[in-house]
Amino acid sequence: MTKFAFIFPGQGSQFIGMGKDLADAFPEAREVFDEVDAALGQKLSELMWSGEEDQLKLTANTQPALMAVSVAAMRALQSKGIEVQAAAFVAGHSLGEYSALAASGAISVADAARVLRIRGNAMQAAVPAGEGAMAALLGADPDQAIALCELAQAEGGVCEIANDNSPGQIVISGSKAAIEFAASKTGDVGIKKAMMLPVSAPFHCSMMQPAADAMMKALAGIDIKAPVTPLVANVSAAPTSDPAQIRRQLIEQVTGQVRWRESVEYMASQGIELFVEAGAGKVLTVMNRRTVKGVDGLTLGTPEDVESVAQRLS
Known part of the structure; x- marks a missing residue:
């Protein structure tokens, strides 16, 4: 059996229409979008599928939207009998870390959506425009x-x-x-x-401290459980399943460096031969090939992807 990890993209992978075919093909995926819409009190799915690109690009919309697509793709894959815990690790790039935690049962989808809305607004507001x-x-x-x-x-x-x-x-x-x-x-x-x-802002540097403070408050109010498979965290490039540590690292992540190269190298050193990128686009898959020569990568963003990944992992 191939040893693999699920990975989740961050900001920049969004596009109008993302996730629509998953919602049409899989009721399990549709449920995720409905859950996110309800949690935010906003028809985010309508904006994602037929809205204006400049609206989707607003950080406060982009972050929960990308998480929704990633988790919807994972739910579609689970409907084919492939469980998250079959992977050795989960990891996500920046906001993708929240997608990884929602997919692995550490944070509920509704909490992830609400917290990412706060995160997006806080990151946008942390530094005046143009500074x-x-x-x-x-x-x-x-x-x-x-x-x-x-x-x-x-x-x-x-x-x-x-x-x-x-x-x-x-x-x-x-x-x-x-x-x-x-x-x-x-x-x-x-x-x-x-x-x-x-x-629109200088992400992942010390100027984001006001946003880190906002996330400390926001994360204090939500339940975090141990993920069903270890999370390789951005700030440490090391695995953790400890809820207290996960909460702390999500706060550190706002001002801290996203150590993605080291995270991928760590997972490869643990025998990972295949990375499955769940969500919009294939940014991480392309980057990972530069990091670890000969590593295999699959994307999981369309109904066709769900079928081929399910076949590969069965």
Whole structure:
């Protein structure tokens, strides 16, 4: 039997129409969207399937919407007899960590939707518009990225590693002036180039502290159970099933680095041969191939995917 992990994408994977074919094909998937709509008191599914893209791109909508698609895909797969606990691990990229926890029974879908709505609003409100920025460093290794951040911080302002996604793809986050300065100095530390990202706030850096405070309050009010299979957490790149630790790491995650490359390397070191990406798109599948040569990846986002993944895992 192939040893595998379920992984869940983060922001940027959304598109209008995502999850509609799953809802049409599987009553179990439809139920997830109904549950999210009820929890939010909003027809989020209508926005996802036939709304305006700029509305879906609002962080407060994107986060619960992507979680809904991921969990709906998992429920569809479960209807074929494949249970979450058949996987050795679950892991998610940033907001995808909430999808992983909802799929593995640690957090209810309704709580995940409500908490992600709070998270989206809090992250948006943490820094006034135009004061923060993010940039992707192309061809950078972690040491070069650290050197670049130190260079920018010496000039004043916040410049921190937000995401270590895969070899050669690191994202920095912080104050607009510091990130722009860093982007102009990539050559000084041997990095090919930096690309400014079209984001509305500087995610996963210390400027997000007000959002972390908001999440501390929001998460205090929800029940977190042990997931049915261990979660490899963003901030530690290590597995946990402890509810208290999960709660703490979800708060740390708001200002902390998403250690995705290390998470994938850890899972591969534990014998994972196949990553199944549940939800919209295939961003993680592409990144993981750069991280671990020869690793297998499948997407789980359409009814056809559900059939082929179920066949592969049966």
